[in-house]
Amino acid sequence: MDNLLLPGHDVALGRYTVVRRLLPQRPRRMVGAWCFADAFGPDDVADRPGMQVGPHPHTGLQTVTWLVEGEVLHRDSLGSLVSIRPGQLNLMTSGRGIAHSEESPAAHPPVMQGLQLWVALPEDARHGEPAFDHHADLPVLSGDGVTATVVMGSLGGVTSPARAHTPLVGAEFVLAAGARTTVAVEPDFEYGAIVLNGAARVGGTPLVPGGLLYLGTGRRELPLEADGDARLFLIGGAPFDDPLVMWWNFVARSHEEIVEAREDWMAGRRFGVVRGYDGDPIPAPAMPTVRLKARDRHGNS
Ligand code: MN
Numbered sequence: 645m646d647n648l649l650l651p652g653h654d655v656a657l658g659r660y661t662v663v664r665r666l667l668p669q670r671p672r673r674m675v676g677a678w679c680f681a682d683a684f685g686p687d688d689v690a691d692r693p694g695m696q697v698g699p700h701p702h703t704g705l706q707t708v709t710w711l712v713e714g715e716v717l718h719r720d721s722l723g724s725l726v727s728i729r730p731g732q733l734n735l736m737t738s739g740r741g742i743a744h745s746e747e748s749p750a751a752h753p754p755v756m757q758g759l760q761l762w763v764a765l766p767e768d769a770r771h772g773e774p775a776f777d778h779h780a781d782l783p784v785l786s787g788d789g790v791t792a793t794v795v796m797g798s799l800g801g802v803t804s805p806a807r808a809h810t811p812l813v814g815a816e817f818v819l820a821a822g823a824r825t826t827v828a829v830e831p832d833f834e835y836g837a838i839v840l841n842g843a844a845r846v847g848g849t850p851l852v853p854g855g856l857l858y859l860g861t862g863r864r865e866l867p868l869e870a871d872g873d874a875r876l877f878l879i880g881g882a883p884f885d886d887p888l889v890m891w892w893n894f895v896a897r898s899h900e901e902i903v904e905a906r907e908d909w910m911a912g913r914r915f916g917v918v919r920g921y922d923g924d925p926i927p928a929p930a931m932p933t934v935r936l937k938a939r940d941r942h943g944n945s
Contacts, residue, residue, distance in 0.1 A: 646860065647846075647847055647848070647849040647857055647858070647859055647860075648671070648672065648857070648858040648860075649849065649851070649855050649856075649857055649858075650666065650669045650671065650672055650855060650856045650857075650858060651854065651855045652664045652665055652666040652669070652683075652854055652855055652856060653665055655682070657682070657684075657697065658695070658696050658697045658698070659693075659696060660692060660693050660694065660695070660696055661684060661687070661694075661695055661696075661697075662684075663682040663683065663684040663760075664682065664683045664684070664853075664854055665681070665682055666681040666682070666683060666838060666855070666856040667679060667680050667681040667761075667836075667856060668680065668890065669856070670943055671943065672836075672856075672858050672941075672942075672943075673888075673939060673940075673941050673942070673943055674764070674883075674884050674888075674941040675834055675835065675836035675856075675858065675879050675880060675881065676810065676811075676812045676813075676833060676834055676879065676880055676881015676882055676883065676884060677763045677764045677765075677766070677808075677809075677810045677812050677881050677882075677884045678761055678762070678763055678764075678812065678814070678836070678879045678881060679705070679762050679763065679764040679884070679888065679890060679895060680705075680760075680761060680762035680890070681759065681760075681761050681762075681836075681838065681856065681879070682759065682760045682761075683758075683759050683838060683840065683853070683854075684756065684757065684758055684759075684760070685712070685713065685714070685755065685756045685757030685758065686712070686713060686755050686756070686757040686841075687755065687756050687757070688754060688755060689714070689748060689752060689753075689754065689755065689756045690754035690755075693748060694714070694747070694748025694752050694756055695714075695716055695746055695747060695748045695756065696747050696748065696923070697745060697746045697747065697926075698745050698921060698923040698924060698925060698926050699719075699721075699743050699744065699745045699917075699918035699921055699923075699924075699925040699926065700743060700744070700745070700893050700925065700926040701741060701742070701743045701893055701894075701905070701908075701909045701914075701915035702736070702738040702741070702742055702743070702744070702893045702894070702895075702915075703738050703739075703740060703741045703742075703770075703893075703894050703895065703896065703905050703914075703915075704738060704764065704765055704770045704888075704894060704895035704896050705738050705762045705763060705764055705765055705895040706735060706736060706737045706738070706762065706763040706765065706808075706809075707734070707735070707736040707738075707744075707760060707761070707762055708733065708734075708735055708759075708760070708761040708762070708763060708795070708796065708814060709728055709733070709734040709735075709736075709746075709758065709759075709760050709761075710733060710758055710759045710760075710761070710795060710814075710816065710877070711728060711729060711730045711731075711732070711756075711757065711758035712730055712757040712758050712759075712840055712841070712875065713730060713753060713755045713756060713757040713758070714730070714748065714752065714753050714755060714756030714757060714758065715727055715728065715729055715748065715749055715752050715753055716728050716734075716746050716747065716748060716756075716758075717746070717747050717748070717749050718734055718736075718744060718745075718746055718776075719744060719745045719747075719918050719919070719920055719921055720736065720742055720743065720744035720745075720774075720776055720916075720918060721742055721743040721744070721774075721915060721916025721917055721918050722742065722774060722775075722776055722916070723919070724744075724776040724778075725920065726776070726778045727749065728778065730758075731780075731782070731793065732778065732779065732780045732782075733777075733778070733779040733782060733795050733796075733804075733806055734776075734777075734778055735776070735777045735778075735779065735796075735806050735807070736774075736775075736776045736777075737765070737769075737772075737774060737775040737776070737777075737807070738765070738774055739765070739769065739770065739771065739772035739773050739774045739775070740770070740771045740772065740773075740774070740914065741774060741905070741908070741914040741915040741916070742774035742776075742915060742916065743909075743915040743916055743917070743918050743925070744776075744918060745918050745921040745923075747921065757840070759838070759840070759877060761814070761879065762895065763796075763808065763809075763810075763812065764884055764886075764888055764895050765809055765895070766809055766810050766884075766886070767886065768809075769809040770895075774916075775807075777806065777807065779804070779805055779806050781805075782794060782795060782804055782805070782806075783802035783803065783804060785799070785800045785802060788823060788824070788825050789819060789820035789821075789822065789823030789824075789825075790817060790818070790819050790820070790823050790825045790868070791817070791818045792815050792816065792817050792818075792827075793815060793816045794813075794814075794815050795814040795815055795816060796808055796812060796813060796814035796815075797811070797812050797813030797814065797815075797880075797881075798813065799813055799815050799827065799828075800827070800828065810881060810882060810884065811830075811832075811833070811881055811882040812833075812879075812880065812881030812882070813830075813833065813878070813879070813880045813881065814877070814878070814879050814880075815877070815878050816840075816875065816876070816877050816878075817868060817875070817876050817877075817878065818873075818874075818875050819842075819844060819868060819869075819870035819873065819874045819875070819876070820870075820873060821870065821871065821872045821873050822870070822871065823868075823869070823870050823874075824867070824868070824869045825867070825868050825869075826865045826866065826867050826868070827865065827866045827867075827868060827878070828864065828865060829863050829864065829865065829866045829880065830880070831861065831862050831863060831864055832861065832882060833861065833880040833881055833882060834858075834859070834860055834861045834880060834881070834883055835858075835859040835860070835861075835863070835866065835878060835879065835880035836856050836857060836858050836859060836878075836879050836880070837851060837856070837857045837859065837876055837877070837878050837879075838853075838855075838856055838857075838876060838877045838878075838879070839851045839852055839853050839855075839874065839875070839876045840853060840875040840876060840877060841853065841873070841874060841875040842870060842872050842873050842874030842875060843870065843871070843872065843874060844868060844869065844870045844874040844876050845867070845868070845869040845870070846859070846866070846867075846868055846876065847859050847863070847866055847867060848867065851876070859880075861883065866878075883941060884941055885940070885941075886940075887938035887939055887940045887945070888938060888939065888940075889901070889902055889936045889937070889938050889939075891932075891936055892906070892928055892929060894906070897938055898938060899935045899936040899937075902931075902936055903931060906928045906931065909928050910927065910928055
């Protein structure tokens with residue numbers, strides 16, 4: 645359970661946003677079923693469009709959207725039209741297929757910051773019906789200068805209402821300057837931590853924004869400490885055994901499934917139509933010339 649710091653790298657998302665990609669990374673592709681993590685901001689969007697990501701498809705995953713600052717309007721092919729604010733969870737379960745758009749409303753707060761995470765769906769859920777859930781009332785624990793919001797799964801005796809399909813947890817911790825706490829965690833879960841603001845020590849390792857600290861399995865307690873104000877997000881879960889092919893917005897099990905998902909999106913099948921977004925759907929990129937290989941959580945094919 646040696647701590648492994650994975651630095652992440654910058655990726656352009658849409659025309660106006662640069663994000664920090666924290667998962668997957670070469671030495672560590674997943675944390676439990678969490679298979680993708682982008683951190684964005686804090687960005688000054690006062691005189692800018694903010695997030696403008698047109699309609700695009702997903703399959704085989706759940707998207708977990710979490711804001712620290714700002715507002716994002718979600719539309720999807722089920723007809724959902726939902727604005728998300730800090731402290732709320734947007735949980736979109738693609739099942740076999742869904743499409744959505746994400747945009748900053750025309751009149752939006754001046755700063756945008758948050759996370760977008762994906763959770764890989766297990767075999768018995770990945771072909772299921774798509775769903776969208778907005779959770780505005782999540783369990784919050786507080787004490788000793790620490791406020792924890794349980795976004796997914798259970799922590800400290802409370803459980804999020806959000807529906808997960810494998811054993812996992814996601815939680816945000818806000819630490820006041822000088823706060824020290826010890827979080828009871830599951831020894832069968834592997835964990836990862838992302839600092840969003842400030843600096844913290846997680847399991848004894850100093851962590852700042854821009855990286856993901858992989859914490860492995862075998863812990864019963866996870867110490868968190870901060871000398872100044874800090875905000876971090878903890879992800880964890882039972883190690884996910886199925887090898888995955890991740891390409892563009894799709895999580896699948898084979899090259900052929902990716903080809904089929906891409907063709908379905910380009911032909912207007914399976915994923916439905918997002919209505920009301922002021923812009924065109926995003927076309928899928930060309931397939932790479934090499935076959936995509938399924939890789940396990942260690943990156944082995
Ligand atoms: Mn998306």
